[in-house]
Amino acid sequence: MILGHVFFARKAPVVARMLLGAYLVHRHSGxxxxxxxxxxxxxxxxxxxxxxxxxxxxxxxxxxxxxxGHWYVYLVYGMHEMLNxxxxxxxxxSAVLIRGVAGISGPARLTKALNITRALNKKPASKxxxxxxxxxxRVPDSKILRTARVGVSYAGxxxxxxxxxxxxxx
DNA sequence: ACGATGATGAAC
DNA sequence: TTCATCATCGTA
Numbered sequence: 001m002i003l004g005h006v007f008f009a010r011k012a013p014v015v016a017r018m019l020l021g022a023y024l025v026h027r028h029s030g031x032x033x034x035x036x037x038x039x040x041x042x043x044x045x046x047x048x049x050x051x052x053x054x055x056x057x058x059x060x061x062x063x064x065x066x067x068x069g070h071w072y073v074y075l076v077y078g079m080h081e082m083l084n085x086x087x088x089x090x091x092x093x094s095a096v097l098i099r100g101v102a103g104i105s106g107p108a109r110l111t112k113a114l115n116i117t118r119a120l121n122k123k124p125a126s127k128x129x130x131x132x133x134x135x136x137x138r139v140p141d142s143k144i145l146r147t148a149r150v151g152v153s154y155a156g157x158x159x160x161x162x163x164x165x166x167x168x169x170x
Numbered sequence: 171a172c173g174a175t176g177a178t179g180a181a182c
Numbered sequence: 183t184t185c186a187t188c189a190t191c192g193t194a
């Protein structure tokens with residue numbers, strides 16, 4: 001079952017938690033592959049200083065303010081593409097960074113392995129775009145590790161310490 | 171511990 | 183137009 005707008009139209013931390021155990025499904029040159037999602041991070045709302053959206057709507061962040069269930073892909077450090085899915089109500093900026101799938105850990109390694117680039121930015125998470133998400137098995141809380149997000153120490157104590165990183169212990 | 175490498179947003 | 187910064191990774 002493909003997860004669509006209704007699934008993603010809730011608060012990013014909730015989506016980040018629920019995505020663990022779900023499958024990132026990718027079609028590339030006719031081949032379909034499923035990857036179990038094992039690590040995510042939430043970026044939520046206007047005030048989250050770790051979120052690109054905290055500086056307001058810009059050409060880059062515009063998609064975060066748009067409809068849930070679309071991809072937000074951007075370049076970081078001049079070389080790494082990051083894959084995010086837009087969450088929440090339309091007009092409320094939030095997204096979940098997909099940091100790892102089974103067999104591939106690290107958000108930059110993930111996009112490199114799956115050939116995901118900014119060409120996918122603003123596209124829907126559906127078969128039409130070639131990259132979508134399917135429901136997985138339910139994962140109990142006992143198998144989930146919750147921590148602060150990676151690389152956001154600049155965001156101030158409150159936001160840097162927010163435990164919005166979710167890892168599935170395998 | 172650090173360099174690669176370029177887009178982004180803010181300041182000027 | 184310039185500048186500091188950055189949701190990282192591989193090599194050391």
